[in-house]
Amino acid sequence: MTQPSAAPPRFAMRGIRKAFGATVALDGVELSVSEGEICGLIGQNGAGKSTLMSILSGALLPDAGEMWIDGQPFAPHSPIDARRAGVAMIYQELSLAPHLSVMENIMMGAEPMRFGLVDWPRMREMAKQALGALGHTDISPDATVGSLSVAAQQIVEIARAIAVGSRVLVLDEPTSSLGRADVEHLFDLLRHLKSQGHAIVYISHFIEEVKTVADRFIVLRDGRNAGGDATASATHDDIVALMVGQAVDNLFPRSPRRRGEAILEVSALEPGSASFTLHRGEIFGIAGVLGSGRTHLLRTLFGLEPVRSGRVRIGVYSGVARPHERWMQGMGLLSEDRKEEGLALTLDVADNVTMSKLSPFGPAGLVFPSRQHTAAARWISELAIKCAGPFQKAGELSGGNQQKIAIARLLHHDVDILVLDEPTRGIDVGSKAQIYRLIDALVADAPDHQPRAVLMVSSYLPELLGLCDRIAVMQRGRLGEAVPADSLTEHDLMMAVTGGTAA
Amino acid sequence: MTTRSLVERAGTFVGLVLVAIIFGLLVGPQFFAPTNLELMARQMAIVSVAAVGMTIVIVSGGIDLSVGSMIALVTVVIAQLLRMGLSPLLAALGGIGTAALCGFVNGVLITQLRVVPFIVTLGTMLVIRGAAKGLGEERRIEAPATWLNDLLRVTRGESFLPSGIWAVIALSVLIALLLRYTRLGRHVFAIGSNERMARLCGVAITRTKVLIYALSAALVGVAGLLQFSKLSVGDPTVAVGLELDVIAAVIIGGGSLLGGRGTVAGTLIGAAIMTVIQIGCSQKGLANWVQQIVTGGIIVAAVALDRIRSRV
Numbered sequence: 102m103t104q105p106s107a108a109p110p111r112f113a114m115r116g117i118r119k120a121f122g123a124t125v126a127l128d129g130v131e132l133s134v135s136e137g138e139i140c141g142l143i144g145q146n147g148a149g150k151s152t153l154m155s156i157l158s159g160a161l162l163p164d165a166g167e168m169w170i171d172g173q174p175f176a177p178h179s180p181i182d183a184r185r186a187g188v189a190m191i192y193q194e195l196s197l198a199p200h201l202s203v204m205e206n207i208m209m210g211a212e213p214m215r216f217g218l219v220d221w222p223r224m225r226e227m228a229k230q231a232l233g234a235l236g237h238t239d240i241s242p243d244a245t246v247g248s249l250s251v252a253a254q255q256i257v258e259i260a261r262a263i264a265v266g267s268r269v270l271v272l273d274e275p276t277s278s279l280g281r282a283d284v285e286h287l288f289d290l291l292r293h294l295k296s297q298g299h300a301i302v303y304i305s306h307f308i309e310e311v312k313t314v315a316d317r318f319i320v321l322r323d324g325r326n327a328g329g330d331a332t333a334s335a336t337h338d339d340i341v342a343l344m345v346g347q348a349v350d351n352l353f354p355r356s357p358r359r360r361g362e363a364i365l366e367v368s369a370l371e372p373g374s375a376s377f378t379l380h381r382g383e384i385f386g387i388a389g390v391l392g393s394g395r396t397h398l399l400r401t402l403f404g405l406e407p408v409r410s411g412r413v414r415i416g417v418y419s420g421v422a423r424p425h426e427r428w429m430q431g432m433g434l435l436s437e438d439r440k441e442e443g444l445a446l447t448l449d450v451a452d453n454v455t456m457s458k459l460s461p462f463g464p465a466g467l468v469f470p471s472r473q474h475t476a477a478a479r480w481i482s483e484l485a486i487k488c489a490g491p492f493q494k495a496g497e498l499s500g501g502n503q504q505k506i507a508i509a510r511l512l513h514h515d516v517d518i519l520v521l522d523e524p525t526r527g528i529d530v531g532s533k534a535q536i537y538r539l540i541d542a543l544v545a546d547a548p549d550h551q552p553r554a555v556l557m558v559s560s561y562l563p564e565l566l567g568l569c570d571r572i573a574v575m576q577r578g579r580l581g582e583a584v585p586a587d588s589l590t591e592h593d594l595m596m597a598v599t600g601g602t603a604a
Numbered sequence: 605m606t607t608r609s610l611v612e613r614a615g616t617f618v619g620l621v622l623v624a625i626i627f628g629l630l631v632g633p634q635f636f637a638p639t640n641l642e643l644m645a646r647q648m649a650i651v652s653v654a655a656v657g658m659t660i661v662i663v664s665g666g667i668d669l670s671v672g673s674m675i676a677l678v679t680v681v682i683a684q685l686l687r688m689g690l691s692p693l694l695a696a697l698g699g700i701g702t703a704a705l706c707g708f709v710n711g712v713l714i715t716q717l718r719v720v721p722f723i724v725t726l727g728t729m730l731v732i733r734g735a736a737k738g739l740g741e742e743r744r745i746e747a748p749a750t751w752l753n754d755l756l757r758v759t760r761g762e763s764f765l766p767s768g769i770w771a772v773i774a775l776s777v778l779i780a781l782l783l784r785y786t787r788l789g790r791h792v793f794a795i796g797s798n799e800r801m802a803r804l805c806g807v808a809i810t811r812t813k814v815l816i817y818a819l820s821a822a823l824v825g826v827a828g829l830l831q832f833s834k835l836s837v838g839d840p841t842v843a844v845g846l847e848l849d850v851i852a853a854v855i856i857g858g859g860s861l862l863g864g865r866g867t868v869a870g871t872l873i874g875a876a877i878m879t880v881i882q883i884g885c886s887q888k889g890l891a892n893w894v895q896q897i898v899t900g901g902i903i904v905a906a907v908a909l910d911r912i913r914s915r916v
Contacts, residue, residue, distance in 0.1 A: 452790060
């Protein structure tokens with residue numbers, strides 16, 4: 102990577118421009134990655150990362166600019182062109198056939214044939230080799246993909262890319278659904294692939310990840326190269342500054358808070374072995390890796406999963422309840438899975454914001470759309486949701502704006518207890534900052550209204566440390582003792598969630 | 605209303621106008637004569653009212669294959685009740701109630717057994733057809749002539765449309781309002797668009813679904829009543845395969861089998877397109893097989909459109 106003229110980079114693009122109507126999505130973008138190099142691609146939502154990747158994968162044609170693979174011009178007209186040229190894309194949402202076996206998935210589209218029939222023994226052998234090359238002999242070629250963990254499925258997808266002889270591997274937010282240990286394994290795997298001479302483009306929202314795994318990084322902002330450097334010589338703050346175009350000094354605001362009455366009391370709740378008390382004017386954080394049971398605990402509290410034993414008391418109410426009753430008692434849940442559970446993407450913004458509480462919009466079961474739209478319009482402006490209006494389909498909005506709609510539902514319902522599961526997953530830094538400010542404002546001490554209470558789960562530890570008053574760690578399905586957040590360092594917390602001892 | 609949904613709806617309407625013009629040219633100006641339009645309205649009534657019910661089911665992400673069998677059962681029940689000496693009104697209500705009960709059972713089976721609606725109603729399609737044949741002793745049931753036989757007929761001196769068609773119009777308006785302006789209607793869309801989101805939002809999924817199937821089936825009951833009126837007998841073998849016309853009307857009208865989308869107005873236009881084709885073909889003297897091929901082609905084209913639309 103420090104022999105500039107010896108060989109052309111494995112992959113290069115220069116002067117890439119793409120406009121959609123009057124909107125310029127990309128303008129003069131450059132990116133290159135050499136053999137045995139990992140290049141991180143960072144940018145807020147809407148910075149042009151997805152457009153750039155669509156061009157690289159052949160799904161979109163650029164208006165201007167050139168691309169090369171190993172010095173040869175590369176101008177894919179379809180995803181199949183790109184794949185044939187050796188570009189393998191691994192998206193956030195895996196593209197595997199869950200009912201088929203690991204080997205069928207790995208060799209899909211390139212099945213070894215003999216006499217016009219599938220050569221099963223050879224297929225198994227080739228799949229084994231591909232998995233072996235990744236150091237994952239633990240995954241059986243005969244296993245059904247749907248029965249594997251998300252992390253193992255991702256490895257199957259990478260094995261497929263390797264088996265068909267890809268020269269450039271592009272990973273788009275590969276860690277978004279992985280727990281901490283799996284992320285480490287993935288990074289080891291990427292380093293291993295790098296040492297074998299693969300060229301890798303690594304797209305992530307997580308600056309720490311890029312700093313950990315990539316050699317270089319490139320930041321896109323508003324469709325242009327905003328900068329880039331060797332990861333070793335840039336600090337986290339430097340990169341954030343490049344992403345947002347200005348230095349962010351106070352990502353996690355902290356208004357004065359005053360702990361009020363106990364509003365939620367959980368004792369010996371199973372599953373989860375959870376006992377804790379949540380007060381008004383307080384943010385209570387739950388840290389834990391994926392699969393630690395943190396999401397299950399929130400869902401159990403909200404009545405989406407059955408309670409085995411224990412007690413939940415909300416204000417004057419106690420006992421088990423379904424989601425409907427929880428809403429009535431003043432508790433609202435923000436789902437971690439925005440697309441599958443949080444929102445109805447084919448419905449409009451107004452329906453999504455108001456679905457849990459339609460009763461104010463008319464007497465006797467009637468819903469007047471004008472009133473519904475007025476209510477939604479209020480939250481659109483208060484949360485600065487970028488959309489054409491309450492009638493726009495939720496699916497047409499960006500991730501950050503969708504998340505604000507999901508949060509707006511809790512505000513529309515005017516709940517006292519906001520249960521937030523990964524409130525900033527997969528959204529851009531700008532929206533994150535707005536959501537942090539909003540969460541802080543909800544629990545702030547104010548003379549004119551009662552502060553609310555927030556219970557939140559996050560995989561992003563700086564977020565928990567920055568926002569929460571108390572944090573409890575969830576590990577292997579058990580919730581630990583809550584600790585004041587200011588007594589913890591990120592290092593302590595990381596140790597605790599990953600099975601270390603601190604905290 | 606967004607521009608896109610206007611374009612979508614206009615698209616279906618343009619389809620209807622095109623089909624009407626084509627057959628107008630083929631058949632001649634008498635195709636648009638008042639008597640012919642009324643004939644079409646009468647023919648359309650049965651499929652329409654069932655399709656309006658099916659719209660609710662399809663918007664909720666479900667399907668009901670048992671509507672053809674329900675219509676047959678309703679005609680038999682009405683005929684038997686009339687023979688037992690019940691008043692025509694009670695017989696009609698008995699028929700509609702029977703259909704609603706069938707829908708209720710469909711809904712309970714779908715929600716309690718957690719079997720997909722396609723399979724449950726594929727089963728009940730056979731069960732209900734069998735019940736109709738059993739109750740009708742495998743033949744047509746003659747019934748005393750009453751005013752029920754006049755629902756689709758124009759009686760002189762009265763309004764220009766038969767009372768049955770007024771009923772279909774009124775029910776269509778009612779269901780359109782229900783879908784748009786009531787909590788239940790919004791819940792139907794929520795369940796169809798994303799059932800998990802609906803559950804998260806506290807929508808009573810089981811109760812709403814059972815209600816959806818029962819309500820839809822009650823409209824199918826009205827379709828059965830109109831069918832009885834047209835036949836003036838109870839016929840356990842009538843309306844075989846009608847569920848497909850009903851589903852096609854919804855789909856042509858912009859409903860999505862994936863749920864979350866569909867309108868009563870679109871469904872009525874869809875039913876009108878199918879009726880124009882059927883009447884047009886028969887008045888042009890085209891053989892039944894041509895008519896079937898054309899209708900089949902339209903259904904496939906409409907589903908293809910559905911796919912394109914849901915990709916947007």
